Each structure stands twice: as structure tokens, then as C-alpha cells.
Amino acid sequence: MDNTTIENLRNEYKAASLSEKEVTKEPIKQFEKWFKQALDANMLEPNAMTLATATTDGRPSARIVLLKGFDHNGFVFYTNYLSRKGKEMAKNPLVSLVFFWPELERQVRIEGTIEKVSRETSEKYFLTRPKASQIGAIVSPQSQEITDRDLLEKKMADLEAVYADGDVPKPAHWGGYIVKPRMIEFWQGRRSRLHDRIVYKLADKNTWKIVRLAP
Template sequence: MNPKDIKDIRSEYLSASLSEKDTNSDPIKQFEKWFNEALKAEVAEPTAMTLATATSDGRPSARIVLLKGFDDNGFVFYTNYLSRKGKEIAKNPLGSLLFYWISLERQVRIEGTIEKISKEESDEYFHSRPRASQLGAIASPQSQEIGDREILESKFNEAETQYADKEIPKPSYWGGYILKPRLIEFWQGRSSRLHDRILYKKIDNKTWKKVRLAP
């Protein structure tokens, strides 16, 4: 396709609508409803979410991570603490998440503060992972420059040999984070680009205010 023709790519969004009266007063319950509908619809990678972080001077970066749990406290994911995102979170804990369930024509945007979860929770999750994933966490110096893929495969094989028939310990540099939300927006695609946007803003530790935004 000619790059000049990209501007002509268009889709109409016609599958559903979203009104204030149809949304729960609690955004976490509303997220749970939409998440379960994404599971029922067999959306590809329903737990995939864009995690955006920034350096202390505001330079942003974003990548896809996987949601591993959520409740009234926030949204949990796991990663290497020494990765780029880990280093950015350590200096600037403000971050955002974005879910895009394309077949349902829906987005959920979440903003808040990120912090580490407990070591005990991270340990429990680490040991629930497939053994190969545990070894991969040990083998990969995430976000660091490496000479070639063979370095990774060699480190993986070394770890596999070292922990043969043994429990694999969770590395100290690997674990979970929770994003504690202050803002959650639900977006439903509509025709003529008049999309529905319902925003929840936390106004104290327990209360959420719900408003509609123009598309």
C-alpha cells in the first residue's frame, strides 16, 4: 500500500453504545464486567495492556505487558525491576494502562501511581509460572544490550542445568507491581466518530465521580 493512502483507511464503529445509566457506579466493577465480556467474546489476548511510564524529566515510553490480577486496590503486572520500565517507575511512579479490545470496539484507559507488591505475592506468582518462564526470567538481562541471541540461549541452558530437579528461586530483581488508579475511562466506539466516553475520577480514597467526555 502506498503510504499516501493511509489517511483513507477508515472503519465505522457500530457494535454497541455506552451510557451513564448502563455503567456501574464503581469503575472496578465496570472493568470486571467489560473484562468478562472480553473473555466471553474470546478477544485475542484480553489481558494485554499498554503500560506507559516516563523518566523523571518526562520522557515517555510504552510497551505491552499482561494483566495478572485486579481488585479494588489496582491492576497487577510482573516484570524485571532492572528493565527500562522498572528503572523509570523507581524514579517516577506515575503511569498509565490502556486496554484495546478491538473486536468489541472498546478501550479502557487507566492512570495512577505504580508501586511494588509484596515479596510474598511475587514469590507465589513466580512459582506458579511454567518452569521455562522461570528460567527465562533468570536468563534475560531485560532491556540491556546483548551481542546476539546465542547469549540468551546459553544463559537459559546454564540455568536449566543449574536448577535441574530443583526449585528455581525467584530472582531478587524480578517481581510484581500494582498500578493504583486515580482515573479510569471507558471508551466505546460509535458511528460518525461520536464515541461514548465515560470517565471515573477518584475524588478521595473511596469515592469516584463519573462524567461523560466529548469524543
């Protein structure tokens, strides 16, 4: 592809604006408002978010995961504890999340610390998953090298037979995490690249400072 074609890819953002007077005092309330609007827009997987982690020596990695819940405590997702991200989060609990909702010309960036949710919470959510997804969580040694896909397919078929008439137990290596935010930025695209960026910074345990950043 000609690089000039890529260089000329751009959109003029004009869907909405965002001011300090419009946002709520609490960032989770503001996120709830925007997330509902993303749901109402019938977007494909509005709960998809980029999770960025890093090793203790600063080597970053990022991937898409799915938000499965949020409240005043933080943002919850589920994954394999033994995956690359799981191993990195075990050693370095500082993470970042990014939501991008292009139909609304919006981004939300979150920085914070991560903790595992309780085993009871993980087990409760695991029971709501489709059986195939439950078995898949057992089958896949996530992030590890494997010789071919056939190994996964065979193990999947074997376990589907084992659990055909029974419940699938949650594997010990799988469960939930909660990202406890220290900073949340709400980004609204605007004309001429003069975007609106409203940031909540945690001043103390219950107080958030609201500031505007230059685009």
C-alpha cells in the first residue's frame, strides 16, 4: 500500500462536545452514562477494551479483553491467570485500559492497579458462561506454545464428552480481576483536532479532581 494513502486517512470529528460543566462529579457515573450511550448505539462489543500490562523492567504488551462489570470499586474482566498478562500482572499490578467507541467519536482511558476478585465471584460468573466457553477455559494453556491446533480440538472433544451431562468446574487457573482506577480520561473528538479531554485524578480515597488536558 502506498504510504500516502495511509497518511491521508482522517476524519473530522463533529458528533458532540464535552465540558467540565457537563460531566458528573464521580468518574464511574460519567462512565456509566457514556457506556449506556454506547449500548444504545448498537455498537459491536462496546465492552471491548484494550488492556495494557508491563513486565517489571518496563516491557509493555496489550490485547483486547471484555469488560464484564463495573461499579465504584473498579472494572472487572476474566482471564487465564497463567497467561502472559496474568504473569505480568502478578509481578506488576499497574495497568491501563482503553475503550474506543468510533461511532460516538469517543475514547475512555483508565489507569490503575489490579487485583484478583474473590473465588466466589469468579465461580459465580463462570457458571453463567456457555458450556463450550467453560470447557475452552480448561483446554487452552493460554499464551503457551503448542505444536498444532489438533491438540486443542481433541482435548475439547474429550472434555465435551466428559461433561456432557454434568456441570463444568471452574479451573483453578482461571478467574477475574478488578482494575481500581487512579485516573480516568474521557476523550471526545472535536473539529480541527481540538479534541475535548476531561480527566479525573484520584486526590484521596473518595475525592476526584477534574481537569482539562490540551489535545
